Amino acid sequence: MKRHVLIFGLVGGLLIATLQYTEYRFVIIEHSVEIYSALVAILFATFGIWLGLRITRSRETIRETVVVKEVLVPTESPADAPARFIANAAFAPNTAQQQTLGITARELEILTLVAGGFSNREIATQLFISENTVKTHCARAFDKLGAARRTQAVQRSKELGLLP
Template sequence: MWRTIAIYGAALAGAAILLQVLQYRLFVRTHPDEIYIAILALLFLGLGIWVGARLFRTQPPAPFEVNAAAQTSLGITEREYEVLTLIAGGRSNKEIAQKLNLSPNTVKTHVARLFEKLEAGRRTEAILRARELGLIP
Protein backbone atom coordinates (compact mmCIF):
# COMPACT_ATOMS: atom_id res chain seq x y z
CA MET A 1 0.00 0.00 0.00
CA TRP A 2 2.76 2.46 0.91
CA ARG A 3 4.57 1.61 -2.26
CA THR A 4 1.47 2.38 -4.35
CA ILE A 5 0.97 5.69 -2.56
CA ALA A 6 4.64 6.61 -3.13
CA ILE A 7 4.39 5.74 -6.83
CA TYR A 8 1.22 7.82 -7.29
CA GLY A 9 2.77 10.69 -5.29
CA ALA A 10 5.91 10.64 -7.42
CA ALA A 11 3.82 10.52 -10.60
CA LEU A 12 1.71 13.49 -9.46
CA ALA A 13 4.84 15.44 -8.46
CA GLY A 14 6.41 14.73 -11.85
CA ALA A 15 3.23 15.84 -13.62
CA ALA A 16 3.11 19.04 -11.56
CA ILE A 17 6.74 19.80 -12.39
CA LEU A 18 6.08 19.12 -16.07
CA LEU A 19 3.10 21.47 -16.05
CA GLN A 20 5.19 24.19 -14.34
CA VAL A 21 7.92 23.83 -16.97
CA LEU A 22 5.39 24.04 -19.77
CA GLN A 23 3.74 27.09 -18.19
CA TYR A 24 7.17 28.72 -17.79
CA ARG A 25 8.03 28.05 -21.44
CA LEU A 26 4.70 29.54 -22.51
CA PHE A 27 5.30 32.58 -20.30
CA VAL A 28 8.80 33.06 -21.73
CA ARG A 29 7.50 32.85 -25.28
CA THR A 30 4.63 35.29 -24.74
CA HIS A 31 6.53 37.90 -22.65
CA PRO A 32 10.22 37.87 -23.64
CA ASP A 33 10.65 41.66 -23.55
CA GLU A 34 9.37 41.96 -19.98
CA ILE A 35 11.66 39.16 -18.83
CA TYR A 36 14.73 40.78 -20.43
CA ILE A 37 13.82 44.15 -18.91
CA ALA A 38 13.37 42.56 -15.47
CA ILE A 39 16.74 40.79 -15.71
CA LEU A 40 18.43 44.01 -16.83
CA ALA A 41 16.76 45.94 -14.00
CA LEU A 42 18.00 43.41 -11.44
CA LEU A 43 21.53 43.66 -12.84
CA PHE A 44 21.46 47.47 -12.62
CA LEU A 45 20.05 47.25 -9.09
CA GLY A 46 22.91 44.99 -8.03
CA LEU A 47 25.45 47.22 -9.74
CA GLY A 48 24.01 50.31 -8.06
CA ILE A 49 24.15 48.74 -4.63
CA TRP A 50 27.71 47.59 -5.18
CA VAL A 51 28.90 50.99 -6.48
CA GLY A 52 27.08 52.82 -3.68
CA ALA A 53 28.66 50.60 -1.06
CA ARG A 54 32.11 51.20 -2.53
CA LEU A 55 31.80 54.97 -3.00
CA PHE A 56 30.08 55.89 0.24
CA ARG A 57 31.98 53.64 2.60
CA THR A 58 33.14 55.66 5.57
CA GLN A 59 36.17 54.92 7.66
CA PRO A 60 35.49 54.54 11.38
CA PRO A 61 36.74 57.57 13.28
CA ALA A 62 40.04 57.22 15.05
CA PRO A 63 39.77 56.86 18.81
CA PHE A 64 40.10 60.18 20.62
CA GLU A 65 43.40 60.81 22.35
CA VAL A 66 43.75 63.60 24.89
CA ASN A 67 46.37 66.23 24.10
CA ALA A 68 48.42 65.64 27.23
CA ALA A 69 50.94 68.34 26.29
CA ALA A 70 48.23 71.01 26.25
CA GLN A 71 46.82 69.71 29.53
CA THR A 72 50.16 69.91 31.29
CA SER A 73 51.10 73.26 29.73
CA LEU A 74 47.85 74.79 30.96
CA GLY A 75 48.26 73.15 34.37
CA ILE A 76 44.88 71.40 34.31
CA THR A 77 44.72 68.80 37.07
CA GLU A 78 43.03 65.42 36.75
CA ARG A 79 40.07 66.57 38.88
CA GLU A 80 39.68 69.72 36.79
CA TYR A 81 39.79 67.55 33.68
CA GLU A 82 36.98 65.38 35.08
CA VAL A 83 34.96 68.52 35.75
CA LEU A 84 35.68 69.75 32.22
CA THR A 85 34.43 66.52 30.64
CA LEU A 86 31.26 66.68 32.72
CA ILE A 87 30.74 70.32 31.73
CA ALA A 88 31.11 69.26 28.10
CA GLY A 89 28.46 66.63 28.79
CA GLY A 90 26.02 69.40 29.72
CA ARG A 91 25.98 68.77 33.48
CA SER A 92 25.22 71.49 36.01
CA ASN A 93 27.42 72.23 39.04
CA LYS A 94 25.07 70.28 41.31
CA GLU A 95 25.11 67.26 39.00
CA ILE A 96 28.91 67.40 38.79
CA ALA A 97 29.14 67.63 42.57
CA GLN A 98 26.92 64.57 42.99
CA LYS A 99 28.78 62.60 40.32
CA LEU A 100 32.24 63.31 41.77
CA ASN A 101 31.16 63.31 45.45
CA LEU A 102 32.27 66.91 45.95
CA SER A 103 30.60 69.96 47.43
CA PRO A 104 29.06 72.44 44.99
CA ASN A 105 31.50 75.11 46.19
CA THR A 106 34.46 72.89 45.26
CA VAL A 107 32.97 72.39 41.81
CA LYS A 108 32.54 76.16 41.45
CA THR A 109 36.21 76.58 42.33
CA HIS A 110 37.27 74.00 39.75
CA VAL A 111 35.08 75.66 37.11
CA ALA A 112 36.53 79.09 37.93
CA ARG A 113 40.09 77.75 37.64
CA LEU A 114 39.22 76.09 34.33
CA PHE A 115 37.86 79.38 33.03
CA GLU A 116 41.13 81.11 34.00
CA LYS A 117 43.33 78.43 32.48
CA LEU A 118 41.31 78.22 29.24
CA GLU A 119 40.84 82.01 29.11
CA ALA A 120 37.06 81.63 28.86
CA GLY A 121 34.21 83.66 30.31
CA ARG A 122 31.49 81.04 30.16
CA ARG A 123 31.00 77.31 29.82
CA THR A 124 30.47 77.30 26.06
CA GLU A 125 33.71 79.22 25.50
CA ALA A 126 35.58 76.80 27.78
CA ILE A 127 34.22 73.80 25.89
CA LEU A 128 35.08 75.37 22.54
CA ARG A 129 38.61 76.21 23.68
CA ALA A 130 39.10 72.70 25.13
CA ARG A 131 38.00 71.15 21.84
CA GLU A 132 40.37 73.40 19.90
CA LEU A 133 43.22 72.28 22.15
CA GLY A 134 42.28 68.60 21.84
CA LEU A 135 41.39 68.14 25.49
CA ILE A 136 37.87 66.80 24.88
CA PRO A 137 36.29 65.12 21.85
Protein backbone atom coordinates in the same frame (compact mmCIF):
# COMPACT_ATOMS: atom_id res chain seq x y z
CA MET B 1 -25.19 145.22 85.32
CA LYS B 2 -27.29 143.63 82.61
CA ARG B 3 -25.89 146.16 80.23
CA HIS B 4 -22.30 145.19 81.02
CA VAL B 5 -23.09 141.52 80.54
CA LEU B 6 -24.75 142.29 77.22
CA ILE B 7 -21.79 144.42 76.03
CA PHE B 8 -19.27 141.81 77.18
CA GLY B 9 -21.31 139.12 75.41
CA LEU B 10 -21.46 141.08 72.17
CA VAL B 11 -17.76 141.97 72.28
CA GLY B 12 -16.87 138.36 73.15
CA GLY B 13 -19.04 137.09 70.28
CA LEU B 14 -17.40 139.51 67.84
CA LEU B 15 -13.94 138.48 69.04
CA ILE B 16 -14.82 134.80 68.67
CA ALA B 17 -16.23 135.44 65.18
CA THR B 18 -13.08 137.39 64.24
CA LEU B 19 -10.83 134.63 65.57
CA GLN B 20 -12.83 131.98 63.72
CA TYR B 21 -12.56 133.96 60.47
CA THR B 22 -8.80 134.58 60.88
CA GLU B 23 -8.24 130.94 61.78
CA TYR B 24 -10.21 129.91 58.70
CA ARG B 25 -8.25 132.35 56.58
CA PHE B 26 -4.94 131.22 58.09
CA VAL B 27 -5.61 127.51 57.76
CA ILE B 28 -7.56 127.31 54.52
CA ILE B 29 -6.36 130.18 52.41
CA GLU B 30 -2.72 130.57 53.42
CA HIS B 31 -2.03 126.84 53.83
CA SER B 32 -4.09 125.59 50.93
CA VAL B 33 -1.03 124.28 49.07
CA GLU B 34 -0.03 122.14 52.06
CA ILE B 35 -3.58 120.87 52.51
CA TYR B 36 -3.91 119.96 48.84
CA SER B 37 -0.46 118.35 48.88
CA ALA B 38 -1.44 116.24 51.89
CA LEU B 39 -4.69 115.18 50.20
CA VAL B 40 -2.84 114.25 47.00
CA ALA B 41 -0.25 112.31 49.04
CA ILE B 42 -3.00 110.40 50.85
CA LEU B 43 -4.67 109.68 47.53
CA PHE B 44 -1.46 108.35 45.94
CA ALA B 45 -0.57 106.29 49.02
CA THR B 46 -4.01 104.70 48.97
CA PHE B 47 -3.73 104.02 45.24
CA GLY B 48 -0.23 102.55 45.70
CA ILE B 49 -1.40 100.20 48.45
CA TRP B 50 -4.39 99.11 46.37
CA LEU B 51 -2.24 98.55 43.28
CA GLY B 52 0.40 96.66 45.27
CA LEU B 53 -2.22 94.35 46.72
CA ARG B 54 -3.72 93.78 43.31
CA ILE B 55 -0.35 92.98 41.72
CA THR B 56 0.63 90.58 44.52
CA ARG B 57 -2.66 88.78 44.28
CA SER B 58 -2.26 88.37 40.52
CA ARG B 59 1.31 87.02 40.98
CA GLU B 60 0.03 84.41 43.41
CA THR B 61 -2.58 83.43 40.86
CA ILE B 62 0.06 83.17 38.13
CA ARG B 63 2.29 81.05 40.36
CA GLU B 64 -0.59 78.72 41.08
CA THR B 65 -1.36 78.45 37.38
CA VAL B 66 2.25 77.69 36.51
CA VAL B 67 2.46 75.02 39.19
CA VAL B 68 -0.75 73.44 37.96
CA LYS B 69 0.46 73.42 34.35
CA GLU B 70 4.02 72.36 35.16
CA VAL B 71 5.37 69.70 32.85
CA LEU B 72 8.13 67.50 34.16
CA VAL B 73 10.75 66.61 31.57
CA PRO B 74 12.80 63.53 32.38
CA THR B 75 16.50 64.28 32.58
CA GLU B 76 19.43 62.00 32.82
CA SER B 77 20.59 61.38 36.32
CA PRO B 78 24.34 61.55 36.93
CA ALA B 79 24.37 57.77 37.29
CA ASP B 80 22.84 57.36 33.80
CA ALA B 81 25.26 59.75 32.09
CA PRO B 82 26.04 58.94 28.47
CA ALA B 83 29.25 57.04 27.98
CA ARG B 84 30.45 59.51 25.35
CA PHE B 85 30.87 62.21 28.02
CA ILE B 86 32.24 60.13 30.85
CA ALA B 87 34.53 57.64 29.22
CA ASN B 88 35.29 57.94 25.55
CA ALA B 89 37.75 55.16 24.78
CA ALA B 90 38.44 56.40 21.24
CA PHE B 91 39.63 59.82 22.45
CA ALA B 92 42.85 60.55 24.31
CA PRO B 93 43.29 64.13 25.56
CA ASN B 94 46.31 66.12 24.44
CA THR B 95 48.47 65.75 27.56
CA ALA B 96 51.10 68.19 26.26
CA GLN B 97 48.49 70.97 26.01
CA GLN B 98 47.07 69.94 29.38
CA GLN B 99 50.46 70.25 31.06
CA THR B 100 51.27 73.49 29.21
CA LEU B 101 48.07 75.09 30.44
CA GLY B 102 48.43 73.56 33.91
CA ILE B 103 45.00 71.91 33.87
CA THR B 104 44.77 69.18 36.48
CA ALA B 105 43.15 65.80 35.91
CA ARG B 106 40.21 66.78 38.13
CA GLU B 107 39.68 70.03 36.22
CA LEU B 108 39.73 68.07 32.95
CA GLU B 109 37.24 65.61 34.39
CA ILE B 110 34.94 68.45 35.38
CA LEU B 111 35.38 70.11 31.96
CA THR B 112 34.32 66.82 30.37
CA LEU B 113 31.15 66.79 32.47
CA VAL B 114 30.52 70.48 31.72
CA ALA B 115 30.78 69.60 28.01
CA GLY B 116 28.22 66.89 28.67
CA GLY B 117 25.75 69.55 29.76
CA PHE B 118 25.74 68.71 33.46
CA SER B 119 25.02 71.41 36.02
CA ASN B 120 27.37 72.10 38.91
CA ARG B 121 25.01 70.30 41.26
CA GLU B 122 24.89 67.21 39.05
CA ILE B 123 28.67 67.17 38.70
CA ALA B 124 29.07 67.47 42.47
CA THR B 125 26.67 64.58 43.04
CA GLN B 126 28.42 62.38 40.51
CA LEU B 127 31.95 63.08 41.78
CA PHE B 128 30.99 63.06 45.48
CA ILE B 129 32.31 66.57 46.08
CA SER B 130 30.62 69.80 47.14
CA GLU B 131 29.07 72.19 44.67
CA ASN B 132 31.51 74.91 45.79
CA THR B 133 34.42 72.62 44.93
CA VAL B 134 32.99 72.17 41.44
CA LYS B 135 32.66 75.94 41.09
CA THR B 136 36.27 76.39 42.19
CA HIS B 137 37.57 73.80 39.71
CA CYS B 138 35.46 75.38 36.94
CA ALA B 139 36.73 78.87 37.73
CA ARG B 140 40.36 77.72 37.73
CA ALA B 141 39.93 75.80 34.49
CA PHE B 142 38.16 78.76 32.87
CA ASP B 143 41.01 81.06 33.89
CA LYS B 144 43.61 78.68 32.48
CA LEU B 145 41.68 78.42 29.21
CA GLY B 146 40.97 82.17 29.07
CA ALA B 147 37.21 81.59 28.97
CA ALA B 148 34.50 83.64 30.61
CA ARG B 149 31.60 81.21 30.15
CA ARG B 150 31.04 77.46 30.14
CA THR B 151 30.46 77.37 26.39
CA GLN B 152 33.70 79.23 25.71
CA ALA B 153 35.62 76.85 27.98
CA VAL B 154 34.21 73.79 26.22
CA GLN B 155 34.90 75.26 22.78
CA ARG B 156 38.46 76.21 23.72
CA SER B 157 39.07 72.76 25.26
CA LYS B 158 37.93 71.10 22.05
CA GLU B 159 40.15 73.38 19.96
CA LEU B 160 43.17 72.49 22.12
CA GLY B 161 42.42 68.76 21.91
CA LEU B 162 41.51 68.36 25.58
CA LEU B 163 37.94 67.24 24.90
CA PRO B 164 36.45 65.10 22.11
